[in-house]
Amino acid sequence: MPDYVFPPRPQPILPVVGQTAVYPVGRIFCVGRNYAAHAAEMGQEVDREKPFYFTKSCHATVLSGAVTPYPPGTDDFHFEMELAVAIGASAFRINKDRAMEVVFGYACALDMTRRDLQLSERKKQRPWDLGKDVENAAVFGPLTPAEAFGDIGAQRIWLQQNAETRQDATLAEMVWSVPEIIAHLSGFYHLVPGDLIMTGTPAGVGPVSPGDVLDGGIDGLEPLRLTIGDPA
Template sequence: MTYAIAPHAIPSVPVAGTDMRFPLHRIYCIGRNYADHAKEMGAEIDRKQPIFFNKPADAVVIGNSDVAYPSATNDLHHEVEMVVALATGGRDIAVEHALEHVYAYGVGLDLTRRDLQAAAKSKGNPWDSAKGFDQSAPVSNLHRASEIGHPQNCIISLHVNGEPRQSSNIKTMIFSVAEIIHELSKLYNLQPGDLIFTGTPAGVAALVKGDRFQAELEGVAVLEGRIV
């Protein structure tokens, strides 16, 4: 096959404890998956209709690298989230079999141009540009489920410049990992290489240039970085 231009490199995330990389297909995200965060955003929770959105696969930032403050915003917000990597996919995956598709877990930040999101919401417009921008998905190395199991009762937290910003237990998620996979598979044909950001707890706030962040999924993964 001859390409009209040179093909792009496949985005990937390191697998902890190995020299392997996890190649990315898509990044899926769920909104309003912690009740306290939904409350702070003035939103209602609908257990019948989870809210999903996407980020481009090449939005990932790996290796605890610096993150460039994005253009077109004056209100960049952090949202710390557990991240799930799929080794296999499919459609209409049953809840009871959903975790069989999980390859690994990590921790990441769903960076958000909050002012763009608010403006879009006020007009009833989609808010893709508020979520799916360059370097909007810093993520830690991935830790294989075959080694750590499936985290269900641990603290997820974020510190900025050494000060606590967000902290909650993942057991309080409204939709569990298995339920998220089940619901996503109703809408998409999930694929190996898909990455899922599973929602953020309360405490989202602004980041500015020079801020250093440390995100942690207790006993699983740590992500560090700096806004530049």
């Protein structure tokens, strides 16, 4: 064992439905503007030529049921409900016809966003890191193995804020399908087990306040819950 200068941070993990083994989280890739209605509500258009991405640190991972503090540096912290895809085999330059072979499973996810910082940096053509790669801002429910979930189709994806529905759509509304995303992303990265892909959010995103309870779900997956705590 190496003699560390300080103890390394714990490995983020996700529980797996029906298994005692857990899934170690590596990289988190996020697809931007993958629902046309969400792009429109943000004043943007979908790039139908190719998807684009941003990333989150694996150490931003939070499990469903957590209470997380309202983050510093923002007055406009938003929820974004998403389908997360967990990679279970290596893939590099894989064809979209074979892309689903490398999927381990799926989970409900929240891409929590400092919207004011995302927009201010976007106007200056700067990276979105301050808005997107936020501590405690990658929230996941338990993973459901791909074979148990079945084919991705028109499953409902939804989010409630304090029991009021805010987002309500279907996975069929994604501009870029999961195999298309995996195939495209694998042209730039060697995807490996542990990589997670958050596939974008439908319309209806909005701000949260301390004390808010977010409940989200996708048909066929375990739901998730997040409670927003007092400011950090």
